[in-house]
Amino acid sequence: MRWNIGLAYLAALLGCVSEGFAADTITVRDGETGFTFSEYQAAFVIGQAIKFRVAVPSPAPDKFDLVFQIIAPTAVGWTGLAWGASMVNNPLTIGWASGSTPVISVRRTSVRTQPQIYDGATVQLLKTGTRVNGTHWQVTAKCSGCSSFSTTGSTTKNLNANGSNRLAFAYSKTRPNSASTAAMISVHDVYNYWDHDFSTAGNPDFDQLVKNNS
């Protein structure tokens, strides 16, 4: 008993108890935009990963806007973030590069067929941190409606700005053939889930950073 308490005390001192070990993310400060993000590196083929980054205001209101960043190797035709960790009944923010133009499209579906345009969440692409170059395409966007949304019927899901949230991604090697947000997207080749720690993604100057990067 004494031994257990001693261990717990030591672990608490080291700071590993309250956070737990669940999240799959690391914290990065993006020098370009100035945001502090928590980042998940999603392997989509062996040896290559897409970076999914999230930044939140600190303190965050109940319904908070967030900024997300997707950094994808050129091999990624399209990739999408599912904010409720499911293909169905949640906002899906899907990105791709149309030539030199990065595109973000918000979709939703209640069945596992091509998701359609969804206006219950809105994204604003930020100028800084959004580009296509010889090796990657990248988007940085503010989303209103990605952290709080209805799922089925009258159920609302609120993501936790101070904790870990289950998210999912999907990837396809097939690039949509237009820059229209309504472009046809083909079915994914890979999807997966992870626990994204938002508690390390707080930005006290969130609104100012959005302004600076717009």
Ligand code: HEM
């Ligand atoms: C043309 C577009 C799409 C089609 C036809 C499609 C179709 C499907 C099908 C048939 C499944 C079931 C797979 C299985 O049981 O093995 C599935 C699962 C899944 N899809 Fe899609 N999908 C599409 C787009 C997307 C997008 C844009 C996302 C996310 C951004 C997504 C995320 C997922 C996830 C996470 C699963 C796992 C099951 C779940 O958690 O709901 N899909 N999809």
